[in-house]
Amino acid sequence: MTFDPRALPPMFHIDVTAESGASEADFVGDKEDIIIGLLRQLVTGQEKQRRLLEELVQHSSAQHRQRATELGQWKQANPDLARRCRVAAETLGRVQNEFLQNLTNEIEDNEECLLDGEFMLNEFVDRFGPRLAHLNGVLQVLSQLSVAPESTNSPQH
Numbered sequence: 001m002t003f004d005p006r007a008l009p010p011m012f013h014i015d016v017t018a019e020s021g022a023s024e025a026d027f028v029g030d031k032e033d034i035i036i037g038l039l040r041q042l043v044t045g046q047e048k049q050r051r052l053l054e055e056l057v058q059h060s061s062a063q064h065r066q067r068a069t070e071l072g073q074w075k076q077a078n079p080d081l082a083r084r085c086r087v088a089a090e091t092l093g094r095v096q097n098e099f100l101q102n103l104t105n106e107i108e109d110n111e112e113c114l115l116d117g118e119f120m121l122n123e124f125v126d127r128f129g130p131r132l133a134h135l136n137g138v139l140q141v142l143s144q145l146s147v148a149p150e151s152t153n154s155p156q157h
Contacts, residue, residue, distance in 0.1 A: 071144060071145070074145070075145070075147055079147070082145060083147055085145040085146035086142075086147055086148075087146075088142050088146075089139060089146050092135070092138065092142060093139060096135055096136075099131070099132070099135060103128050103132070106124070107124075110124070
């Protein structure tokens with residue numbers, strides 16, 4: 001038994017004849033109305049999106065201002081510790097530079113081994129990755145808690 005698709009009744013019918021019950025003016029008017037309606041929907045959607053973005057910016061800037069205020073209050077309450085954090089951050093910055101120099105030297109010296117072997121790459125990441133991540137984290141905290149250095153170029157009267 002063979003299957004004949006023409007034996008089944010059609011699910012829908014498309015009329016592709018040139019004649020239509022609607023006039024050309026009605027068709028053009030309908031198109032314009034559809035386009036105008038779609039453009040209005042776009043504008044409405046963009047307005048909603050703009051309002052949401054404004055709220056998001058206000059919310060995140062309020063959090064940033066609050067964090068900056070809290071840090072400023074902490075620095076005022078602990079001026080000596082804030083200065084010590086700055087000195088520590090400067091020292092740790094120099095340590096970080098030395099560490100990065102050693103890291104880049106290691107990469108240059110072992111370039112082929114790192115490219116060819118996954119084992120060597122894993123060993124390299126295990127050796128330098130955690131230290132670099134922790135060093136960056138500590139340096140970031142110290143930098144945020146430190147007071148800005150007094151400007152040496154202050155105008156003298």
